[in-house]
Amino acid sequence: MKRRVSLVIDRTTCDGRGLCAELFPERIVLDPWGYPIIDGDAIPRSLLDHARRAARSCPLLALHLIEGRQ
């Protein structure tokens, strides 16, 4: 079993400020209305620091890193 880290957005809280896309453009882009588009894919170890920083910086605490197993 491998640790699997991925990003989840609390869509009910996110109001599209877009900071996450600035901090983590490798995995987060914005839709035409300014809301983040992410996939549920695992974040590779090399990008974990960027992902963490993006999650920590969300002004609404709407971005979460979750760890699961696969």
Added chain:
Amino acid sequence: MPRLLAGVEPTGGEIGLAEHFAQWGVLDLRRVGGDLVDELEASGLVGHGGAWFPVATKWRSIGTRGTRRPVVVANGAEGEPASSKDALLLSRMPHLVLDGASAAAAALGASRVVVYVPARLTHGIERAVEARRRHGLDPVEIEVVSAPDAFITGQESAVVSALDGRPAVPSFVGLQPVRVRGVGGRPTLVQNVETLAHVALIARFGAQWFRAIGTEQFPGSMLVTLSGRYAGTVVIEAPLGLPLREVLALSPGSESNYRGALLGGYGGGWVSMPTLLEVDLTETSARSWNTTLGAGVVVLLPHSVCPLVEVARVVRYMERQQAGQCGPCVHGLAALDEAVRCLALQPASLRGGVEPILDLCALIDGRGGCRHPDGVVRFVRSACSVFSDEVATHLRHGPCHLIDAAPILPIPHFRSAHAANER
């Protein structure tokens, strides 16, 4: 067959306790325990509220080890406008549903049982609960709570919010699902009322009896709300796996020629008539045709209406029914509503044909906090493909002559999700 509908006349009142016992025998809830979960596993019962999730798997995932005892919720909100099977069960056979809810509570060691139903049905359920109290049937008192009349109030996390005294709109459950942390922070089982009615019969007669009809993967029977027919709306019960052509034959007046059909309701998908006759009553079959059985909804669409106008009416309703919480759903459904309305009413103003509509669908899909927007996407995509001839004709010649035809798909009181919550 019939099972749930056995002994139920097309018209008539509620089946009281005496009649219920005469039909099904008494279920001694004090003798129901954890082995019911094994029986459910063997029965292969899956949920009938739309997601078709295995019931035993869900029950086993309810945290029963902690110090906080679980809550069982019978979900009878039935926000889907084209469905009426849950209301039928609740108003005619409440004791089957209540037996199932109490059996779930006994099996899971729950200390709270709630029946969540539209306000118009609470009175009848309260009476049924009172009759059971006089007979000392339910080990745990059953509460009755009214669900606001809106499409999304039956979504699982919206149900939990409503029971916790917040507006009945979905919430973020990405970190902790309601089965872990639900009503009052307690592990919560939210189960559709029809699912619980099947539980009541499995608790009596066992898994083997249940499996006598249906398929290996989807055993048993299901309730289907069939509408759009010239002969009106009916709820019928059919074994899972039955070809839809035979389901239609169960109710005379359905077999004539239609333009297409909607499966699964307003979050479901359209199929052509030839496809409809290929589908069988399993979620696997429905999925293979890019639709879903949802909560068992089949709407036949007659030739007398413009399908694109019908689609536009429903998309507008679904747009108004979103909770206004999630950006992609708020903005995406508004844009989709505008585009679909143009396609039906002013196709000339639609630049790029259906492409922009399909692009919007791709942008919205999977990006809400709940599955509400995904359902709208399935509804619109399937319409664009099944009614591609009508789409092409509209784009070439403008709105069709059926633009003012009397509508088929029911649009309930045109209130937003929030207005319904304020009541």
